Amino acid sequence: MSDPAALLEIEGLSRGYGPVAALRDVSLRIDPGEAVFLAGPNGAGKTTLLRAVSGLVPGGGGRISFAGRRIDGLTPWAIAAAGVAHVPQGRRCFGPLSVEENLRLGAYTRTAGVAAAIDAAYELFPVLKEKRRQRTEELSGGQQQMVAIARALVASPKLIMLDEPSLGLAPIMVEGVRVALRRILHEFSTSILLVEQNARLAVSVGARGYVLRSGRVVLAGPSAELEGQMKEAYLGV
Numbered sequence: 561m562s563d564p565a566a567l568l569e570i571e572g573l574s575r576g577y578g579p580v581a582a583l584r585d586v587s588l589r590i591d592p593g594e595a596v597f598l599a600g601p602n603g604a605g606k607t608t609l610l611r612a613v614s615g616l617v618p619g620g621g622g623r624i625s626f627a628g629r630r631i632d633g634l635t636p637w638a639i640a641a642a643g644v645a646h647v648p649q650g651r652r653c654f655g656p657l658s659v660e661e662n663l664r665l666g667a668y669t670r671t672a673g674v675a676a677a678i679d680a681a682y683e684l685f686p687v688l689k690e691k692r693r694q695r696t697e698e699l700s701g702g703q704q705q706m707v708a709i710a711r712a713l714v715a716s717p718k719l720i721m722l723d724e725p726s727l728g729l730a731p732i733m734v735e736g737v738r739v740a741l742r743r744i745l746h747e748f749s750t751s752i753l754l755v756e757q758n759a760r761l762a763v764s765v766g767a768r769g770y771v772l773r774s775g776r777v778v779l780a781g782p783s784a785e786l787e788g789q790m791k792e793a794y795l796g797v
Contacts, residue, residue, distance in 0.1 A: 566625070567592045567751050568613070568644075568719055573622035575605075575612045582608040584775040585622070590719065595745050595752040597766030597783070599759065599790055604772035606755045607649060610721045613753075614646045615639045627718065641669040643718035647708050649727065649755075655697030659688050662696050662707050666714035674714070680748070681710035684740060702733030709740060713748065720744065721753040726761050734761060741765045763787045 568590040575583040583605045590596045598606050611617045613624055615636040624632040631639050640646075645666075654662055663681060667674040682689035685706040691699065696707055705725055712720050722741075726734045738761055744750050745765075756762040762769060763783040771779035771790060779789055 565591065567594070567627060568753065569625045570609075570613070571623050571625075573609070573612060573620070573624065575608055575617050575620040577617075582617075582775055583612065583620070586772070586775070586777055587622075588770050588777065588780070590751050590753055592718075592751060593745070593749060594768070595741070595754065595766045597754045597756055597762035597769040598772065599756060599762055599769060599786075600772035600778075603774075605775040606772055607723055608775075609772070610646060610648075610723055610753070610755060613639070613644060613721065637669075640715065640717075643716075645712035645715050645717035645720045647712045647720065647722040647725065649723040653696045653704050653707050653711075655695065657696060658693050659696055659699070659707055660692040662711050663688075663714050666711035669715055673716070677714045677716055681713050684713070684743060685710055700733075702729050702736065705729065705733070705737065706740070709737075709744075713744065713750070717750060719751045719753065721755075723755045724757060725754075726756060726758045734758065737761070738764055759787065759790050 566589045570586060570588050573583055573586045586609060600606055608617055615634055623630055626642055626644060631642060663678050667677060687703060688706055688710060696704060725737050741752060742765065745752055754762060754765055766783055769783055769786050770777050771786065779786055
């Protein structure tokens with residue numbers, strides 16, 4: 561039975577692609593107002609877990625509860641409308657559209673307050689306001705990542721899940737992502753589930769973390785305790 565105090569609770573989750581098992585009996589939880597990171601080597605199942613929460617990888621065993629309601633089996637649209645936003649790996653911006661058009665697409669589950677939500681996103685990323693009429697495909701990789709995060713925030717989610725937001729970014733842009741995520745947590749009152757290979761970024765954002773390997777949770781605990789153990793978990797030694 562799910563814990564009504566948890567924002568997101570995953571219990572015994574198993575998912576796969578055909579005969580290939582990507583997740584095996586994974587359990588984790590995120591409380592309201594909490595940031596949690598998910599780490600592990602390539603192929604560990606991190607992206608599959610986020611896609612399962614979003615309803616993009618249905619079927620399999622286990623349960624997923626959000627804000628006290630079971631959501632596994634719901635459509636991706638219904639899960640987004642319930643308050644879960646997903647920023648996928650690779651940004652997935654609509655390149656030919658302007659920055660503001662991309663942000664407005666993030667409001668598809670809303671019926672009111674869109675302008676205020678866009679203004680809040682611009683306050684978080686002022687450079688996007690300057691470039692709001694510009695085609696997104698003309699922006700730098702770091703600026704496109706800002707668009708992807710801002711688009712998710714326009715939906716005013718209770719939980720934002722981010723898949724490798726620092727991937728391919730210069731160090732100065734990685735620091736910008738870190739600062740933005742801390743502000744999202746504290747100023748937007750939005751919980752965070754962060755998939756991140758950059759261990760320094762992961763532990764600086766998440767108070768707790770889980771480390772996956774071969775589809776299973778192999779480590780879990782406070783960030784300060786996990787940081788020194790993550791190298792062993794990543795390398796599998």
